[in-house]
Amino acid sequence: MTDLATDPLTDTPFVVGGREFASRLVVGTGKYRSNQEMVDAIRASGTDCVTVAVRRVDLDRSKEEGILHHLDAAEFFLLANTAGCYTAEDAIRYARLARAAGFNEFLKLEVIGDQETLLPDVAATIEAAKVLSDEGFKVMAYTNDDLITALKLEDAGCVAVMPLASPIGSGLGVVNPYFIREIKRRLEVPVLVDAGVGTASDACVTMEQGVDGILINTAIAAADDAVRMATAMKLAVEAGRHAYLAGRMPSRELAVPSSPTTGMLD
Amino acid sequence: MSADSIRVRLNGEDREVPGGLSVRALLESLDLTPDLIVVERNRDILKRDDYADVTVVEGDVLELVHFVGGG
Numbered sequence: 001m002t003d004l005a006t007d008p009l010t011d012t013p014f015v016v017g018g019r020e021f022a023s024r025l026v027v028g029t030g031k032y033r034s035n036q037e038m039v040d041a042i043r044a045s046g047t048d049c050v051t052v053a054v055r056r057v058d059l060d061r062s063k064e065e066g067i068l069h070h071l072d073a074a075e076f077f078l079l080a081n082t083a084g085c086y087t088a089e090d091a092i093r094y095a096r097l098a099r100a101a102g103f104n105e106f107l108k109l110e111v112i113g114d115q116e117t118l119l120p121d122v123a124a125t126i127e128a129a130k131v132l133s134d135e136g137f138k139v140m141a142y143t144n145d146d147l148i149t150a151l152k153l154e155d156a157g158c159v160a161v162m163p164l165a166s167p168i169g170s171g172l173g174v175v176n177p178y179f180i181r182e183i184k185r186r187l188e189v190p191v192l193v194d195a196g197v198g199t200a201s202d203a204c205v206t207m208e209q210g211v212d213g214i215l216i217n218t219a220i221a222a223a224d225d226a227v228r229m230a231t232a233m234k235l236a237v238e239a240g241r242h243a244y245l246a247g248r249m250p251s252r253e254l255a256v257p258s259s260p261t262t263g264m265l266d
Numbered sequence: 267m268s269a270d271s272i273r274v275r276l277n278g279e280d281r282e283v284p285g286g287l288s289v290r291a292l293l294e295s296l297d298l299t300p301d302l303i304v305v306e307r308n309r310d311i312l313k314r315d316d317y318a319d320v321t322v323v324e325g326d327v328l329e330l331v332h333f334v335g336g337g
Contacts, residue, residue, distance in 0.1 A: 028337030038335065053336025056277045056329065057298060066302050066332035083336050097331050100304045100311045168337070195337075217337030 017138035017159030028217025133157025162194035171198025207240025
């Protein structure tokens with residue numbers, strides 16, 4: 001037996017690409033109503049890793065609006081993404097720009113295949129993952145909940161594979177827990193669920209599938225009270241992880257009494 | 267505009283900038299913090315240490331990018 005037998009609260013460290021993270025929750029920095037709300041929510045989530053996007057500086061603004069004017073890069077590990085890219089070539093270009101910012105070699109690779117659903121172009125994602133892994137990037141690849149693609153991304157050198165729970169920003173929760181479990185069961189690299197979580201119960205159910213971590217943005221940013229939702233997500237991720245490690249009871253469609261059936265009065 | 271200004275393409279827009287500026291001076295003239303900006307010049311990413319040494323020339327295509335909020 002593992003240490004779990006003696007200390008029910010121990011867990012294996014959460015390590016991605018050789019780096020250990022304190023929290024299994026990664027939080028996105030997009031779409032908050034204010035920079036202050038973003039920072040407060042991120043702190044409430046307990047995360048030590050946040051995603052950021054690469055964009056042109058807006059030259060017509062009177063003030064520079066880069067996120068690093070609001071977020072302390074010493075406090076949070078910055079995971080740059082290639083959000084908004086529709087080709088492998090574009091994603092590779094954005095990845096190189098992100099690395100040139102000088103923080104780390106980790107990258108959340110995302111190649112979108114369709115504007116309406118924002119579902120990934122998995123062929124282009126695999127192609128970009130190979131090129132970037134060869135260039136020394138530690139690629140964490142956003143992908144569909146498809147086992148074969150996940151295996152190919154692992155073969156391509158990705159340090160983590162990140163299947164969606166449901167489409168980006170949809171808040172539909174885990175639409176296919178079986179495939180998420182299969183991906184986790186078959187891959188050796190960490191599996192993080194990325195996209196689709198809508199509320200705390202979704203995050204909990206996601207973690208109960210046994211995945212290593214979860215990335216949440218819209219569900220926190222779009223809540224009426226982002227800071228409180230970030231707190232809920234922190235607790236839900238912890239709860240789901242504990243429930244997974246605890247090993248749930250089998251579900252059955254029959255009632256089984258929890259109190260003794262003997263010793264009843266005549 | 268002065269006689270020695272040059273035309274460059276800056277973040278997708280045609281702009282006139284003074285001739286002879288280094289990339290670093292260009293960023294500062296735009297009120298940008300060089301340490302937080304990544305510069306792509308004619309599709310090549312510049313090293314930040316080179317910003318002061320690289321001169322912006324006529325016809326340069328420059329992309330100035332930084333990190334913004336995103337998932």
